[in-house]
Amino acid sequence: MPRRVTIYDVASEAGVSISTVSLALNTPARVSEGTRRRVLQAADSLGYTPKSEAVAKARKGFGRIGVLAPYTSYPSVARRLSGVLRAVGDRPLEVVVFDHASAATSPSPLLDSLPLTGRLDGLIVMSLPLEESTARRLAGLGLPSVLVDVSRAGFDSVHADDAEGGRIMAEHLLERGYRSFGFLGEAQESDAYVSPGQRRLSGFRAALGEAGHRLPAENVHFTGHALDQAADAAQRLLSGPRRPAALFAGDDTLAAGALRAAQALGLDVPGELAVAGFDDSELAQAMGLTTVRQPLEESGHAATELLLQRMGGEPAAVREVKLRLELVRRGST
Known part of the structure; x- marks a missing residue:
């Protein structure tokens, strides 16, 4: 029986103390980025599994799927997670959720800090694009992984065409x-990637331009992802000298803030x-609220099925599932 890799082995391999290994794995903010990466590389290469994780996994007899997502900040991601749980059903799999506070702060620092080897049998990353270093790490580990709401070469993915969603909304508003x-x-906070919201804006702007209409820079505002912040930003936008007749928000939470701002300004919606x-x-x-519907639960379900197939060793080709978007007309337009 092979000897179990210990924290002492990781410390020796990384050339640091045991306490530094513990900090890097449990409170990564307390060590430098270089030290954290060196410890994680050592843990990955040795196949180190923290003892509590190994014991829990052995006791349960379950496989383990990790889901990394900003699920507490975005209702859409929480619905995707419910699709994952439905797809898992009564299979002998444990779903472990890692919450990343926001999709806007940086691509995926939490994923870079997770000791993955031995802890997970598969990984789903939702609404968080991968930095190059993270993508290389996952590929090097051979950990079956699926991306949701984003795509990257070399990874299975489930996503919608956000730019097309922006076009759908532009065409609806023009038709109205x-x-x-x-x-x-x-x-x-990071320009290292193009977010779904940016792609929606791109498609919206392009469709308006093709129809002969500008989207003035002063009518494009950005804000934090909270109802109060969205309301404040929308109120500033709507108080300008060139108030737009129609406002498209990157998601429903931001749109709800815009409705609150319209009410505060005494503006009739949709008049x-x-x-x-x-x-x-x-x-x-x-x-x-008029909106573009994307199949959120279905995306989580589809990602889980792709992951289970990948964990089973097939197929070899990278797969991409594109979800259909649909305009939902309601009274706000």
Whole structure:
């Protein structure tokens, strides 16, 4: 029987103390990035499994799937997670959720800090694009992985065409007779990737331009992903000298903030201002919000099926599942 790799082995391989290994694995913010990466590389190469994880896994007799997602910040991601759980069903699999606070802060620092070897049999990454170093790490480990809401060469993925979603909304608003437009999106702290919201804006702007209409820079505002922040940003946008007649928000939470701002300004919706969102969340349904529906639960379900097939050793080719988007017309436009 092979000897179990210990924390002492990892420390020796990485050339650091045992306490530094513990910090790097449990509280990575307390060590430098270089030290953290050296410890993780050592843990990955040796196949180190923290003892508590190994014991728990052995006791349960389950396989383990990790889901990394900003699920506490985005209702859409929580619905995707429910699709994962439904797909797992009564299979002997444990689903472990790692929460990343926001998709806007940086690509995936949490994933870079996770000691993956031995802890997980498969990984689903939702709404968080991979940095090059993270992609190389996953590929080097051979850990079956599926991306949801984003795509990257070499990885199975499940996603919608966000730019097409923006086009769908532009065409709807033009059809309704609106001729001046605004966009409210989530602010990003990193420009290392193109977010779904940015792709929605791109498609929205392109479709308007093809129809002969501009989306002025002063009518494009970005904000934090919270109802109050969205309302404040929307109020500033709508208080300008060139107030748009129609406002498209990057998702339903931001659109709900815009509705709150319209109410505070005494604007009739949709008489004086049309408001539209994206996702078709329960919030959109409750507020009568026009939106673009994407099959959220289905995306989690499809990603899990892809992952289980990959964990089973087949197929070899990288697969991409594109989800269909649908306009949902309600009273806000």
